[in-house]
Amino acid sequence: MVTKTFTVKGMTCQHCVMSVTEEVSEIDGVEKVDVDLASGRLEVTADRIDDGSVKAAVEEAGYALAAPGDLGLNPA
Ligand SMILES: [Cu+2]
Numbered sequence: 001m002v003t004k005t006f007t008v009k010g011m012t013c014q015h016c017v018m019s020v021t022e023e024v025s026e027i028d029g030v031e032k033v034d035v036d037l038a039s040g041r042l043e044v045t046a047d048r049i050d051d052g053s054v055k056a057a058v059e060e061a062g063y064a065l066a067a068p069g070d071l072g073l074n075p076a
Pocket of ligand 1: 011
């Protein structure tokens, strides 16, 4: 089992958190999904994690993943 952390951009309320959690939970092999609204942190625990599947699920929910190194904050 591995845990990987992503950053989701665009979430504004608990409903956003629910949507992302639901979509990511539907990915094959995913055991646990933890989303933190304030930081946009998305923690996925699964047998194996395919970044592309997580990205697609987040986009399906209507949000976007921050690029690596991008903390999800608005550009200065
Ligand atoms: Cu919302």
